[in-house]
Amino acid sequence: MARLHEYQAKALLTQHGFQVPQGAVARTPREAAQIAESIGGSVIVKVQAWTTGRKAFGGVVSADTPQQVAEHAERLLAMKVGNFPVTEVLVEERVPIDQELFVSLALDDAARAPVILLSLAGGSGIEDRAADVHRLACDPQTGPDDDQLRGLIAGSSIDKTLHGQVTQAVRGVFEVASTHEARSLEINPLVTTTDGRVIAVDCRMTIDDYAVFRHPELGIEIARELDHPPTLLERVAYDVEQADHRGTFYFAQLNTAAEPDTKGLIGFHGAGGGGSMMSMDAIMAEGFTIANFTDTSGNPSAAKVYRAARTILSQPDLVGYFGSGSGVASQEQFWSAYGLAKAFGELELTIPAVIRLGGNSEDRAVEILQDACAQLPAKVQGYRKDDTPRTIAQRFAELVNDSNAKPWQPRAPRVPGFVGAGTSFAITGGRVWIDSQACDAETTRLVVEHAYGLLKDEAGVPVLAVSEQDAAGKDSEFIACEIELRRAGKPVVYVELDVPGLTEAVGCVAAAGGGN
Amino acid sequence: MAILIDETKRVIVQGITGREGQARTALMLGYGTNVVAGCTPKKGGQEVQGVPVFNTVKEADAYCRQNHDGPADVSVVFVPARLVKAAAIEAIEAGVKLVVIVPDRVPVWDAIQIADAAKAHGANFVGPNTLGIISPGKAVLGMIGGRAESAKAWFKPGNVGVISRSGGMSSSTAYYLGQVGIGLSTICHVGGDSVLGLRFPDVALLFQDDPDTEAIVIFGEIGGSQEEDLAALMKSGRVTKPVVAYIGGKAAKEGTRFSHAGAIIEGGKGTHAGKVKALTEAGATVVASFGDLPDATLKAIAATSGSAS
Numbered sequence: 033m034a035r036l037h038e039y040q041a042k043a044l045l046t047q048h049g050f051q052v053p054q055g056a057v058a059r060t061p062r063e064a065a066q067i068a069e070s071i072g073g074s075v076i077v078k079v080q081a082w083t084t085g086r087k088a089f090g091g092v093v094s095a096d097t098p099q100q101v102a103e104h105a106e107r108l109l110a111m112k113v114g115n116f117p118v119t120e121v122l123v124e125e126r127v128p129i130d131q132e133l134f135v136s137l138a139l140d141d142a143a144r145a146p147v148i149l150l151s152l153a154g155g156s157g158i159e160d161r162a163a164d165v166h167r168l169a170c171d172p173q174t175g176p177d178d179d180q181l182r183g184l185i186a187g188s189s190i191d192k193t194l195h196g197q198v199t200q201a202v203r204g205v206f207e208v209a210s211t212h213e214a215r216s217l218e219i220n221p222l223v224t225t226t227d228g229r230v231i232a233v234d235c236r237m238t239i240d241d242y243a244v245f246r247h248p249e250l251g252i253e254i255a256r257e258l259d260h261p262p263t264l265l266e267r268v269a270y271d272v273e274q275a276d277h278r279g280t281f282y283f284a285q286l287n288t289a290a291e292p293d294t295k296g297l298i299g300f301h302g303a304g305g306g307g308s309m310m311s312m313d314a315i316m317a318e319g320f321t322i323a324n325f326t327d328t329s330g331n332p333s334a335a336k337v338y339r340a341a342r343t344i345l346s347q348p349d350l351v352g353y354f355g356s357g358s359g360v361a362s363q364e365q366f367w368s369a370y371g372l373a374k375a376f377g378e379l380e381l382t383i384p385a386v387i388r389l390g391g392n393s394e395d396r397a398v399e400i401l402q403d404a405c406a407q408l409p410a411k412v413q414g415y416r417k418d419d420t421p422r423t424i425a426q427r428f429a430e431l432v433n434d435s436n437a438k439p440w441q442p443r444a445p446r447v448p449g450f451v452g453a454g455t456s457f458a459i460t461g462g463r464v465w466i467d468s469q470a471c472d473a474e475t476t477r478l479v480v481e482h483a484y485g486l487l488k489d490e491a492g493v494p495v496l497a498v499s500e501q502d503a504a505g506k507d508s509e510f511i512a513c514e515i516e517l518r519r520a521g522k523p524v525v526y527v528e529l530d531v532p533g534l535t536e537a538v539g540c541v542a543a544a545g546g547g548n
Numbered sequence: 549m550a551i552l553i554d555e556t557k558r559v560i561v562q563g564i565t566g567r568e569g570q571a572r573t574a575l576m577l578g579y580g581t582n583v584v585a586g587c588t589p590k591k592g593g594q595e596v597q598g599v600p601v602f603n604t605v606k607e608a609d610a611y612c613r614q615n616h617d618g619p620a621d622v623s624v625v626f627v628p629a630r631l632v633k634a635a636a637i638e639a640i641e642a643g644v645k646l647v648v649i650v651p652d653r654v655p656v657w658d659a660i661q662i663a664d665a666a667k668a669h670g671a672n673f674v675g676p677n678t679l680g681i682i683s684p685g686k687a688v689l690g691m692i693g694g695r696a697e698s699a700k701a702w703f704k705p706g707n708v709g710v711i712s713r714s715g716g717m718s719s720s721t722a723y724y725l726g727q728v729g730i731g732l733s734t735i736c737h738v739g740g741d742s743v744l745g746l747r748f749p750d751v752a753l754l755f756q757d758d759p760d761t762e763a764i765v766i767f768g769e770i771g772g773s774q775e776e777d778l779a780a781l782m783k784s785g786r787v788t789k790p791v792v793a794y795i796g797g798k799a800a801k802e803g804t805r806f807s808h809a810g811a812i813i814e815g816g817k818g819t820h821a822g823k824v825k826a827l828t829e830a831g832a833t834v835v836a837s838f839g840d841l842p843d844a845t846l847k848a849i850a851a852t853s854g855s856a857s
Contacts, residue, residue, distance in 0.1 A: 139656060141772045144663035144743050172660045213657045215742070241805075242629065243655035280652065284804055305740050305808040306714015306769060309796040310838050312806075316799040317837070325806060329716065330652060358716025360702060360723040362679065362694030391719075392694050417723060420839045 055124030064105035136218035152188035175206035213243035264537035279332025296351035303357025311356035337371025361391025373404035384431035390417030550683030563627035578696030649675030673745030679715030706731015740808030770797035782830035
């Protein structure tokens with residue numbers, strides 16, 4: 033996750049010479065009490081959660097004895113922020129505050145450069161400070177202008193003996209942000225103390241998702257900007273994305289139940305950033321609640337689209353599956369159609385699906401999807417670029433309304449009997465199975481015809497025509513072959529694709545859904 | 549006329565020997581773009597689609613001057629994200645005045661460094677994470693349309709300029725405008741990231757000064773301040789041509805990124821409501837549903853030609 037908790041950000045600050053309150057993070061009331069004991073005196077206990085206004089909901093409290101700390105910690109660790117349980121509290125010394133300052137760094141899209149916001153007014157409320165916020169433009173290499181910074185501090189009411197420390201802290205904000213490639217860093221408040229220190233009392237920091245790869249020191253598991261810690265399915269999706277660089281797959285879970293007065297919870301599968309967002313607006317305007325936001329784009333492999341669909345359909349209680357992107361995609365859309373057809377087919381989809389596949393090769397894409405899904409219990413419809421998002425959103429609403437299907441419950445894919453028994457070879461992230469016994473001359477001919485030159489006829493059965501190494505990355509082509517054979521009524525090819533962690537995630541989701 | 553690209557501009561491709569570089573060079577050549585050279589370190593001497601490959605931008609530029617009567621005007625970058633900063637700065641330092649950065653996932657501090665170099669050298673860049681730019685009937689940069697024949701079929705020449713924060717929606721907006729008979733001068737996808745080279749206000753100014761552009765259509769999104777900055781230009785009278793806009797992300801909630809790195813509402817800034825308000829107050833037509841864009845654009849054009857006569 034690209035957002036850091038307060039205690040993580042503070043650890044970085046101290047590496048760069050900042051003073052922070054003495055303290056440590058606790059995961060149990062007992063740990064919290066021990067930390068308080070070692071600090072001595074009265075302390076502050078703070079929930080670690082990605083939210084503002086912790087004080088308002090009682091997430092920040094002071095305590096005078098370790099016993100009190102344990103009691104507070106017990107209460108705080110039982111809290112939920114949004115849907116997410118609090119798992120950590122930070123126990124810190126109470127610092128003798130003299131003045132409260134504010135300093136933050138953001139990336140200014142208009143200036144295309146970092147900008148520091150600085151308030152030296154010393155007010156305690158945000159309104160007091162807003163009146164006296166200074167903008168310091170930063171040079172991307174060297175940070176804020178020294179003369180401007182010194183001038184501001186010299187003109188402030190801050191005790192002169194602390195001017196050096198405050199200047200250093202502001203420069204430090206730039207140093208920390210540029211070193212760790214932060215999108216934003218906020219120290220609020222930065223305080224001067226009655227005993228002559230300058231201390232970062234609270235800190236919020238977000239790291240650039242795209243730079244996480246070169247910052248192993250941050251220990252960020254999932255580089256995604258979400259408003260909550262990653263869910264099991266988000267972890268699964270993130271691993272899929274990391275393992276396959278063909279196109280992009282983005283997945284965020286938004287709701288686990290339909291909002292009141294909506295037509296139900298649906299799986300949402302967009303294509304392309306803007307197109308996905310526009311389609312999300314269209315389907316929500318039609319009165320649905322989306323369980324998730326998904327985007328597969330940038331010419332994704334069929335395998336990636338398949339894994340995305342499997343992930344979406346691991347959420348319970350969906351009344352339909354809605355897919356739509358920009359509608360005029362530059363990428364070849366038939367690969368997406370193959371991926372969706374495979375997922376819908378083996379999960380034996382029961383809820384209606386509407387997929388807008390407009391763009392290059394849209395006719396072929398729509399034909400593949402509809403034909404391959406014709407035998408399913410669910411109605412699956414494909415649309416083209418001349419079908420507007422509003423039209424298909426309305427069509428989707430009609431299908432959901434007419435459907436007698438029960439809300440979707442995640443299930444394991446139906447795997448053909450010859451898997452485990454037929455001939456097979458490994459590919460990246462899975463295994464291709466061929467039911468050789470069921471292959472008569474005509475079937476073998478069909479398999480070879482749809483195998484992109486990867487399979488050949490040997491003694492009447494299909495075998496690899498290339499080395500296993502050369503076949504390994506051709507998962508999309510083998511998926512296409514599987515679907516074409518299914519369409520031809522000869523389902524003798526099956527591509528077994530791993531989605532690591534999905535079974536476990538479904539188990540948890542299903543369990544949670546059951547208690548709902 | 550058109551902005552940023554036409555058939556006369558000399559274009560080079562950085563990363564031309566890679567998978568994307570090769571495929572999109574075919575698109576650009578097939579559409580009519582004047583692609584004169586490519587570069588990939590250590591691949592100098594090869595050819596891609598008949599285009600000579602050099603080791604450095606400097607060499608490619610020298611070849612351009614010698615054989616095509618002038619410098620490389622534009623470089624289109626197709627290198628892996630982590631190498632983009634070095635490639636773009638190499639082009640800028642070699643004197644290329646417009647760099648089009650297609651790759652996704654470029655670290656934002658790298659984009660800031662590129663902007664710094666561009667400013668120092670008087671160059672512009674589009675992207676990162678741009679699908680590209682197309683002046684219908686003239687030339688295309690990047691990968692809009694995917695294939696030359698699709699690009700020819702989907703986008704019609706004319707007098708409306710399109711600026712979009714979404715690649716797919718650039719194509720989509722242009723296509724649906726074409727369906728009601730509206731042709732386009734240039735379509736520019738500024739890129740999906742939070743720190744970009746040319747932004748809405750910059751491109752709008754180019755359209756304002758382009759005699760062949762009568763109206764500007766924008767596909768905006770939540771996050772950042774591009775829409776608000778364009779509105780400020782309209783309010784100040786610097787952009788006077790009619791602006792018709794759709795802003796995506798009405799249903800998006802704060803604090804979650806929606807695909808594009810730039811599409812995130814942070815600290816209450818960059819909201820859908822704020823952008824709609826700023827643009828509406830500045831005199832733009834903002835449609836609530838994407839499907840209403842074409843008709844609103846027809847009306848906006850009719851209103852200006854009415855007031856001019």
